[in-house]
Amino acid sequence: MTASGPFVVEARGLVKRFGADTVVDRIDLRVPRGGCFGLLGPNGAGKTTTLRMILGHSPPSAGTLTVLGEAMPAAGRRVRARIGVVSQDDNLDPDFSVMENLEVYASYFPHRRHRPLRPFLESLLEFVSLGDRAGYRIQALSGGMRRRLVIARALVNEPRLLILDEPTTGLDPQIRHLIWSRLRALTERGTTVLLTTHYMEEAERLCDRVAIIDHGRILAEDAPRALVAREVEPSVVEVRAGERPPPPELARQARVEAVDGVWHCHTSEPGAVLASLGDYPELEYLHRPANLEDVFLRLTGRELRD
Amino acid sequence: MQGRSAGHWRLPAPRALAFAVWRRNARVWVRLMASNLLFHFGEPLLYLLGLGFGLGRFIGEMDGVDYFAFLASGLVASSAMMSASYEGIYSAYTRMVPQKTYDGMLATPLEVDDIVAGEMLWCATKGCISGGSILVVAAALGAVTSAHAVFCIPLLLLIGLAFAGPALAMSAISPSYDFFSYYITLVITPMFILCGVFYPIGSLPDALQHAVQALPLTHAVALARPLVTGAPVEHALAHLAVLAGFAAAGFYVSVALVRRRFVV
Ligand SMILES: Nc1ncnc2c1ncn2[C@@H]1O[C@H](COP(=O)(O)OP(=O)(O)OP(=O)(O)O)[C@@H](O)[C@H]1O
Ligand SMILES: [Mg+2]
Numbered sequence: 024m025t026a027s028g029p030f031v032v033e034a035r036g037l038v039k040r041f042g043a044d045t046v047v048d049r050i051d052l053r054v055p056r057g058g059c060f061g062l063l064g065p066n067g068a069g070k071t072t073t074l075r076m077i078l079g080h081s082p083p084s085a086g087t088l089t090v091l092g093e094a095m096p097a098a099g100r101r102v103r104a105r106i107g108v109v110s111q112d113d114n115l116d117p118d119f120s121v122m123e124n125l126e127v128y129a130s131y132f133p134h135r136r137h138r139p140l141r142p143f144l145e146s147l148l149e150f151v152s153l154g155d156r157a158g159y160r161i162q163a164l165s166g167g168m169r170r171r172l173v174i175a176r177a178l179v180n181e182p183r184l185l186i187l188d189e190p191t192t193g194l195d196p197q198i199r200h201l202i203w204s205r206l207r208a209l210t211e212r213g214t215t216v217l218l219t220t221h222y223m224e225e226a227e228r229l230c231d232r233v234a235i236i237d238h239g240r241i242l243a244e245d246a247p248r249a250l251v252a253r254e255v256e257p258s259v260v261e262v263r264a265g266e267r268p269p270p271p272e273l274a275r276q277a278r279v280e281a282v283d284g285v286w287h288c289h290t291s292e293p294g295a296v297l298a299s300l301g302d303y304p305e306l307e308y309l310h311r312p313a314n315l316e317d318v319f320l321r322l323t324g325r326e327l328r329d
Numbered sequence: 330m331q332g333r334s335a336g337h338w339r340l341p342a343p344r345a346l347a348f349a350v351w352r353r354n355a356r357v358w359v360r361l362m363a364s365n366l367l368f369h370f371g372e373p374l375l376y377l378l379g380l381g382f383g384l385g386r387f388i389g390e391m392d393g394v395d396y397f398a399f400l401a402s403g404l405v406a407s408s409a410m411m412s413a414s415y416e417g418i419y420s421a422y423t424r425m426v427p428q429k430t431y432d433g434m435l436a437t438p439l440e441v442d443d444i445v446a447g448e449m450l451w452c453a454t455k456g457c458i459s460g461g462s463i464l465v466v467a468a469a470l471g472a473v474t475s476a477h478a479v480f481c482i483p484l485l486l487l488i489g490l491a492f493a494g495p496a497l498a499m500s501a502i503s504p505s506y507d508f509f510s511y512y513i514t515l516v517i518t519p520m521f522i523l524c525g526v527f528y529p530i531g532s533l534p535d536a537l538q539h540a541v542q543a544l545p546l547t548h549a550v551a552l553a554r555p556l557v558t559g560a561p562v563e564h565a566l567a568h569l570a571v572l573a574g575f576a577a578a579g580f581y582v583s584v585a586l587v588r589r590r591f592v593v
Contacts (some may be wrong), residue, residue: 041593078435078436080435080591080592081592081593082336099440100344100438100440101438103436103437103438104437104438106436108436110432110433110436112429112432113429114428114429114430114432115433116353116428116430116433117428118428119356123356127353128433128437130349130352130353131346131349131437131438131439132437133345133346133349133438177436180437
């Protein structure tokens with residue numbers, strides 16, 4: 024295939040404006056070939072808009088964008104022939120059964136149709152644990168089954184790059200773990216996975232690299248662990264304190280955020296913080312290592328979106 | 330890369346992949362073929378038998394043609410219009426908006442140009458099936474007197490295309506299903522009444538006679554009627570040109586409007 028070079032997606036100064044609103048604001052994004060890349064951001068950050076530009080559905084207002092080595096949106100057809108897409112909304116075809124959904128979708132990829140088709144599609148259903156549902160109507164599937172079917176459908180063209188927009192939003196933990204294991208299996212086979220999520224746990228478990236995006240700008244990009252090491256203190260002590268203000272000695276030992284009756288004490292000296300808390304035996308607290316969510320909240324702030 | 334509308338109005342360039350969209354719709358239709366055919370035959374058959382026999386008895390001949398054959402040939406054209414239009418509004422809109430079928434398709438190598446081309450061909454196919462159904466019934470009842478009637482089949486496809494384009498354009502700009510009743514009431518029904526299906530347009534007041542020349546159904550009926558009754562076809566090229574013009578303009582406009590809805 025023509026796509027060479029170390030990056031499957033390369034954006035420079037990418038901008039998207041809707042009227043006066045700048046929704047994606049001069050982002051530079053490089054998604055390396057292989058592994059899993061996460062685009063993290065709060066609601067309205069510009070994740071879906073960025074993916075739409077990558078797929079050629081939304082012409083950029085400025086900047087350059089290369090996907091699988093080809094300039095977008097001009098090469099849209101060729102590029103989409105080699106990409107699989109799991110969109111944020113369910114758009115399975117309710118006029119068809121599970122298997123028919125795959126067959127019809129495969130017919131939209133004339134040059135990349137696996138032969139013989141039927142056993143290949145059956146193997147895709149097996150892959151997402153829907154092997155026994157081939158004849159079911161879409162209406163008879165649960166939310167988790169639909170999502171898995173959308174994932175199977177995104178694989179009918181054996182894509183080099185799989186793009187998933189919030190693949191596990193609204194699903195129960197069993198299904199989420201199943202989907203994570205399937206995505207890992209795909210990356211082990213050499214498929215590059217690009218996903219968006221607001222679940223930090225998901226990003227930490229799955230992604231080799233993440234970019235945190237807010238208000239259309241990339242705030243930080245790195246391996247999740249490197250981000251945690253770089254952007255926040257290694258330990259967090261969460262104290263249920265109610266209305267009282269944090270004592271001054273705590274503020275010297277930690278970066279304290281008091282939010283809704285909880286002090287979040289971000290610190291490199293958890294021992295000292297815990298010792299200070301010993302003076303207040305009535306307070307309940309939790310000591311944990313810092314994680315990606317702390318990075319996310321530090322970079323994007325705690326105020327509500329929408 | 331400038332404004333929001335950038336590129337929506339550039340010329341469409343559909344590919345053969347459009348037939349995959351046609352096949353998708355055909356596959357849905359075939360599964361419910363029995364009830365679908367009943368629907369295609371049903372309503373126009375009611376007109377044909379009810380009005381054809383009922384009125385035909387009193388009218389006898391119209392414009393020198395047996396009224397039953399006169400009406401049947403008009404209904405061949407109008408049922409193609411109806412069928413292509415309904416498919417282009419209600420059914421295509423269902424795929425376009427609530428069902429998100431287009432969103433799924435657009436994640437593949439399909440582009441809006443291909444989807445609209447496939448949808449238009451499918452609407453025309455439905456028009457052809459509907460008009461063809463009437464033709465079959467009319468023939469069985471002895472109202473088809475010319476072998477030229479077989480040319481109705483390609484003609485019905487063209488009629489279907491001429492109405493599919495505007496219908497798809499309506500779907501592309503429609504905020505909801507309610508919108509379509511305006512289109513039916515203000516555009517389709519007047520054509521059904523005024524364009525020569527039930528009586529020759531020569532009996533309309535002068536001004537109206539000229540006005541209906543701008544409507545595609547007038548030209549569809551003007552072609553279908555002589556093919557069915559065996560009369561010589563007059564001004565064939567002009568009529569075909571009007572229908573082809575509606576089809577081409579409808580395709581262009583609906584591609585642009587669907588792009589405006591999906592490529593933003
Ligand atoms: N077609 C459009 N016209 C105008 N504004 C739009 C359009 N599409 C998106 N936006 C705006 O762009 C911003 C970013 O939207 P986007 O869907 O990319 O966010 P997101 O990061 O995917 O959010 P979420 O997590 O809620 O899915 C939002 O403020 C949204 O309202
Ligand atoms: Mg989104």
